[in-house]
Amino acid sequence: MGTRKTILVATAAAAGITMSSAALAQDIYKSGVGGLYTGVNYTFIDIDAQEDADVGTLSAKVGVQANKYFGAEARAGFGVNDDTVNGTEVKLDNFFGGYATINMANETPVTPYAILGFTxxxxxxxxxxxxxxxxxxxxxxxxxxARNLSGNLEYMRYYDDRDVTIDGIGLGILVNF
Structure with missing residues (x-):
């Protein structure tokens, strides 16, 4: 076999391996599309009323990825860390809500998203x-x-009404089925 022919065969083989690896990686990463997922989050909550209170919550979520761009999920959680402000104990007792997610689908292991709903x-x-x-x-x-496991970092404005805002930064784990 000549040098040019060897180079062409090697180049074609490398291109084929690269394309099949990219397709496999995309299939593995996007395996949750069309399926259910569940997760847990710990959220650092800031309650801004007349004074600021910093509390923590633990929550669970379940959702479905309708396609690679849109999903829907339900969440429920409860307070696990209270704060004392001017001698008064402040806590977020519980919360629940329904949300839509808008995902910025791509071929990397990182997927940014926006979330909208009611809490x-x-x-x-x-x-x-x-x-x-x-x-x-x-x-x-x-x-x-991993194949069906993701980490999560999120900012949420849960509530903003009558001089009270509730914001949170959450860390969590998601499992795709």
């Missing part, structure tokens, strides 16, 4: 308790860790 929160400050619902929004990124 119902129950807050307690001393002996006072209040529950309200509001439009919620945020942005985050999922990072593939």
């Amino acid at each position: 119902r929160v129950e807050l307690e400050a001393g002996s006072r308790s209040d529950d309200e619902s509001d439009f919620s929004y945020g942005a985050g990124v999922n990072v593939q860790l």
Whole structure:
């Protein structure tokens, strides 16, 4: 076999291997598309009323990736770390909501997304308790860790009404089925 023919065969083989590896990597990473997923998050919450309170929540989520760009999910969580402000205990007792996700699909293990929906929160400050619902929004990124496992970092504005805002930065794990 001549040198030119050897170079052509080697180049074709390398291109074929590269294309099949890229397709396999995309299939592995996008294996959750059209399927269910579930996850857990720990969220550092900032409650900004007349004073700031920093609390923590633990939440679970379940969702479906309708296609590579859109998904829907439900979340529910409860407070696990309270704060004391001016001698008054402040806590986010629980929350739940429904959301749509808009994913920036790509061929890397990192998928940025935006999230929109509604959240119902129950807050307690001393002996006072209040529950309200509001439009919620945020942005985050999922990072593939293994075939069906991703890590997650997210910012959410859960609530913003009547001089009270509730923001959170969450860290979590997602499992695709």
